[in-house]
Amino acid sequence: MSDDRDMRAADYVLGLHDAAGRAAFAREIERDPTLRAAVAEWERRLSPLAISAPDELPPPDMLARIRASLPVAGESGEVVALRRAVRRWRGIAAASGAIAAALVLFAGERIWREAQPPGVYVAAINRGGAAPALIVRVDIGAGRVIVRPVAAETPAGKSLELWYIDDGAAPRSMGLVGAGAESLPLPGGTRPEKAKFAVTVEPPGGSPTGGPTGPVIYSGDLIRE
Amino acid sequence: MFEQSEAVRLIAAVARGDTTAFDRLYQASAPKLFGLILRMVRDRPMAEDILQDSFVRIWTRAATYAPDAGEPLAWMAAIARNRAIDHLRAKPSLRKVEEEYDGWFENLAEPQDRERGILDAEILRHCLGALDEMTRTCILRAYCEGFSGRELADRYGRPENTIKTWLRRGLAALKVCLDKDG
Numbered sequence A: 001m002s003d004d005r006d007m008r009a010a011d012y013v014l015g016l017h018d019a020a021g022r023a024a025f026a027r028e029i030e031r032d033p034t035l036r037a038a039v040a041e042w043e044r045r046l047s048p049l050a051i052s053a054p055d056e057l058p059p060p061d062m063l064a065r066i067r068a069s070l071p072v073a074g075e076s077g078e079v080v081a082l083r084r085a086v087r088r089w090r091g092i093a094a095a096s097g098a099i100a101a102a103l104v105l106f107a108g109e110r111i112w113r114e115a116q117p118p119g120v121y122v123a124a125i126n127r128g129g130a131a132p133a134l135i136v137r138v139d140i141g142a143g144r145v146i147v148r149p150v151a152a153e154t155p156a157g158k159s160l161e162l163w164y165i166d167d168g169a170a171p172r173s174m175g176l177v178g179a180g181a182e183s184l185p186l187p188g189g190t191r192p193e194k195a196k197f198a199v200t201v202e203p204p205g206g207s208p209t210g211g212p213t214g215p216v217i218y219s220g221d222l223i224r225e
Numbered sequence B: 001m002f003e004q005s006e007a008v009r010l011i012a013a014v015a016r017g018d019t020t021a022f023d024r025l026y027q028a029s030a031p032k033l034f035g036l037i038l039r040m041v042r043d044r045p046m047a048e049d050i051l052q053d054s055f056v057r058i059w060t061r062a063a064t065y066a067p068d069a070g071e072p073l074a075w076m077a078a079i080a081r082n083r084a085i086d087h088l089r090a091k092p093s094l095r096k097v098e099e100e101y102d103g104w105f106e107n108l109a110e111p112q113d114r115e116r117g118i119l120d121a122e123i124l125r126h127c128l129g130a131l132d133e134m135t136r137t138c139i140l141r142a143y144c145e146g147f148s149g150r151e152l153a154d155r156y157g158r159p160e161n162t163i164k165t166w167l168r169r170g171l172a173a174l175k176v177c178l179d180k181d182g
Helices: A003-014 A019-031 A033-051 A062-069 A077-096 A098-107 B004-015 B019-041 B044-064 B072-090 B115-129 B133-145 B149-156 B160-181
Strands: A120-125 A134-139 A144-149 A159-165 A172-176 A182-185 A196-202 A216-221
Touching: A003 A019, A003 A033, A003 B133, A003 B160, A019 A033, A019 B072, A033 B019, A033 B072, A033 B115, A033 B133, A033 B160, A062 B019, A062 B044, A120 A196, A134 A196, A172 A182, A216 B019, B004 B019, B004 B044, B004 B072, B019 B044, B019 B072, B019 B133, B044 B072, B115 B133, B115 B160, B133 B149, B133 B160, B149 B160
Parallel strands: none
Antiparallel strands: A120 A134, A120 A216, A134 A144, A144 A182, A159 A172, A159 A196, A196 A216
16 A cells, blocks of 8 residues: 555545545545555544544434335345335225224234333443443333433533433433432333433433433433343 | 444344344434534534435445444444535535534543443544644544535635645554554
8 A cells, every 4th residue: 555545545534525526536445445445444543533422312203214215225025025015005004994904003013013012121221332320120011110320420510311212202301310219100102112211411400491402321222121 | 332243243134134223223323423423514404314324325335344344333433424524515605613623632532332442542542642733633623523625724724735734744643653552
């Protein structure tokens, strides 16, 4: 690797080019594996800087938007077939009412889990793979959420607020994270197999807006116990 | 974030068209990617479009991910940065920037996701710290905030070629320092 090519790779990774320069360099990368490797090396070297960005929660409907825009070419035959089938059944359901709707429920079960299975779910709320800061246990039968702080660290002069995020819905506050374990009522209409919990840093006393305003410092998905 | 081996497994599953794995990969990484995109474009609707583009690209390019070339999150972050830069360069007139450079270097010491991450971040911090301040600021504003060479030249009142010369000198020194310690 000549120093010049390596430096050009660095310029590209840093993002110095204008639109035309970037497009030309991107075409060059496609043809030149050595240049491509140099770009990958620079991306690796500088990546701690990218990962140092503070987390921000995307809007709750983002995943659904992305899923709707995925090209089908990369999908396995099974998934493509299932998705087409569901689309077809959806059409039939809209046209012919209850019988077809029942068919949708039956046939599309893998994609649309309408029935809420009873049981107990747990989430270890942590900061990316670190030891859990909170353990959240959801008992569907009892209709309770038990929040147990383990090692949650509250920044000075702030409060930590726990949020329940149902798939595709706005985060709902579960209250502030205190020092001891708490038992809270389960929010209505929960679908624990799709839900997650997140903890944000908020002004003292909690979010003034009813939605999260500060950075997410811990999060975790619910899993069936 | 999640265990690295888990992320590698998820990306392999995404490459086979597994949408459940895709959802899990999204849930584990989207806040980090959205955060880094927002830091660059400073506009939520635009950042949402870029996040969407990025995940579509992660979906279509999953088969090209090579675990030995870097960590999964670094690979996804590179995709998100590239999409963000493409958007910024396409509409330079809509650019929103902070007046002053805002401490991304200092934040690099924040706890990272994994032990290896902490080590890499510490080494990078050490090596960036050895550069002169102007060069470091230009590198950080380009990498973290998406400044082009032209935009750096305008901001700091120097010819673009002068900025590029500084940056290349700085990047060459950074590479020597990082490759020695890494």
